[in-house]
Amino acid sequence: MPPDRTDSNLAKVIPLFGRRGSRNTWDFADVVEPAVESPVVRMTPHDIELAPPDADDEIAALTASKPIGQLRSLLGWLDTSRPITGRGVPRPGSVRELAKAVDVKLDRRALRSRSMLEIPGLMTLWDAAKAAGLIELTSTTAIPGPHAHEFAHSLPGSLTAHRTALSHIIRRHFFTEDPLRPSPAVDVVAGQIVLAAMTDTPRTRLPAVGPAGSGDLYEHIEALILRGMLDQFIADGWLVCDDKYIVPQPFRPAVLDAMKSLPYYQTGAANR
Numbered sequence: 001m002p003p004d005r006t007d008s009n010l011a012k013v014i015p016l017f018g019r020r021g022s023r024n025t026w027d028f029a030d031v032v033e034p035a036v037e038s039p040v041v042r043m044t045p046h047d048i049e050l051a052p053p054d055a056d057d058e059i060a061a062l063t064a065s066k067p068i069g070q071l072r073s074l075l076g077w078l079d080t081s082r083p084i085t086g087r088g089v090p091r092p093g094s095v096r097e098l099a100k101a102v103d104v105k106l107d108r109r110a111l112r113s114r115s116m117l118e119i120p121g122l123m124t125l126w127d128a129a130k131a132a133g134l135i136e137l138t139s140t141t142a143i144p145g146p147h148a149h150e151f152a153h154s155l156p157g158s159l160t161a162h163r164t165a166l167s168h169i170i171r172r173h174f175f176t177e178d179p180l181r182p183s184p185a186v187d188v189v190a191g192q193i194v195l196a197a198m199t200d201t202p203r204t205r206l207p208a209v210g211p212a213g214s215g216d217l218y219e220h221i222e223a224l225i226l227r228g229m230l231d232q233f234i235a236d237g238w239l240v241c242d243d244k245y246i247v248p249q250p251f252r253p254a255v256l257d258a259m260k261s262l263p264y265y266q267t268g269a270a271n272r
Helices: 007-016 027-031 055-064 066-078 092-102 108-112 120-131 148-152 156-174 184-196 217-236 249-260
Strands: 135-137 141-144
Touching (some): 055 066, 066 092, 066 135, 066 156, 120 135, 156 184, 156 249, 184 217, 184 249
């Protein structure tokens, strides 16, 4: 579908978001239908029923995704050990080397950072590696974890580690403290699209975001963030989109695990 960069299409995207300043992240739901061109059903991860994928198909798909490839590169960079700071991250002098190894581009703010803790792209991978047992930390070094060898070689016994790692990375896209994220409504809309992508009624591809023009700049930025999130998921390989957004079957257990961990599905916010 060729992109149609018109203000009318942008106008369809803008109503996806809650009212500015609203603390109810579901304010968007009453007007989302025109943008996604399908009936609006407020879903939670608990509404999704999955048919377990074949284990070989699942690990093959996970292995081929970009985030898992980055984690394999992280293990290659780690080798037998790397020195860490007292806060459990690589020392500042090795951050650029790690970023190059895992293909994370550092912007100006990241290049000025005095700790990897200030670089979300690297911290997401580092924390995912810890969560999946790919690395372990001592007081002074990071070393390969109990699942590192099987993971690096995509052996059948590493399926759980693969799933855990990707789930952790997906979760970080939604549950973020990024000050540039203006509203949690963006996360909720993206989450609804992802949940629907695991059902028989997936959402239609959103129209391209046109120039801001005379519209509300705040809403324009939210529309760009939403499209950026979905484009990132597609680039990572676990979401595909021709005319509709689909999570391929082998990725669904990891994706669903990530969605179940989101705080607004755990606290009942989805039912307000």
